[in-house]
Amino acid sequence: MTTFSYILRDTGRLLVRHWFLGILTLITAAVMMWILGITTLFSLNIQNLLQKLESELVVQAYVKKGSEVGKIAETIRAMEAVTSLTALSPEETLTKLQARMGSQSHALDLIGENPLPWNFEIRVKNAVEVPHLVRTLMAMPEIEDVVYAGMVVERVAAISRVASKAAVAMFALSIMITSLVVYNTIHISLYSRREEIAIMFLVGATRSYISTPFVLEGTFLALLGSIIAVAGITSAYFPGIRLLQQSLPFLSLVGDLRTIGQFGVLLVGFGATLGWVCSCIVVTRFMNSTTRPL
């Protein structure tokens, strides 16, 4: 307990002594964590939208007359990309068509015998998998025809790919910049106290006693930066999505307090961990070079 109080006091001294550098680090960490948070939220919303779109994507496969519907349905259900399959009889398809045509449905009476074949409504996991599924279905001899929103599927898949890559790139960039800033701050802090550290080693201070205040300094700055970032994100995000949903009510956005709260806690935890890891790396490297006997 005594050691802990001395360490806390030394951490406080470090923060006060390098207050200007500390504020700079805090601002940079907060900005970077804010960018990281906003990018992740943007990516989450894009993924949410895409998932909704994908869940509504239906591939319609028409079965040749005389084929064994049950057997084909089983084969298609077993495919990895398929989430669900609904088999519609010719009568069901006709009823649906009549319903869709509304007042003009009497025109169908002119046809006489129901010409529609059995067909399957197939839902997929990802839009990306649709083209491959369609090719597989087309190659099946029992399938007469396949209908799907080709362009929509391909665009959705392309947006999904670009959004994922952009999010990963922003994520990596933010982590890199935050790590570098924390690393440099602690390095400067260590460098400015190198003589003091050397004296402490000479008079018998342990490595952990000397190192811990520096590690705590880095962790504290990154933690505080993350908290400021989360406060910034939440104060901008909720009004932002309210505004968006007023003008585009069909958009499905991530906006529940619980999810955003969990996201905030994760971001703060991530920021503190990042600060801790960076500080540990720089302190270990510095201490190794300082304590090596000649």
Add this chain to the structure above:
Amino acid sequence: MKIKFSGVTKVFKPDIVALKDVHLEIAKGEFVYVVGATGSGKSTLLRMITREVLPTKGSVSVGDTNLRKMRPSDIPYYRRDVGLVAQDFKLIPHLTVLENVSFVMEAMSVPSKMVEYRANKVIEQVGLWRRRFMRPPQLSGGEQQRVAIARALANSPSLFVADEPTGNLDFRTSADVMKILLAINAAGVTVVMTTHNQYIVDSYRQRVIELNSGRVVRDEHSGRYTPDDDV
């Protein structure tokens, strides 16, 4: 604490021989001056005792411990038993006298009340009670050296290593510092001190070890300061 150098050679890169085949033994409670010209290896010898420098060949033992074989995690605990005083004082400028002396004990997790009591006691012992809230830049060279001695005394070491402790001090202040070191030695603490100060060595006669180009050229009990080639 007994100190033993057995066939110690130290070569710094690329090819500087600081010590060459040094054999010597210092008994517990002895007071030893290490004298010699600049670059003769005096500081290297002391830094081997504090385990800042390891021998290229041979071994250095303090007490029953071979310093080369010491585990890195044991070094801080060993150093707590070695009081160190340097020519440049090695004080932390932004800390007060009291804080400079206290932090050695704080590093050992000594409770704060005990730290305060002990720090005040050693500060009083070196005659700096009135200056305890001042910072090193506000003190004279002699006073700073006394702070360094107080800090070295804080942990009640059994070995005291002083690298030219009177090097930056005037005649009178050097004599004051010497009186403190002799009092420490009188309490049974082994003292090893490097010096260039002929007056000190000749006035307070003790064992003298003279180094020349890294070799021990003289080891004399109650000796005088008579290096021929001192710079």
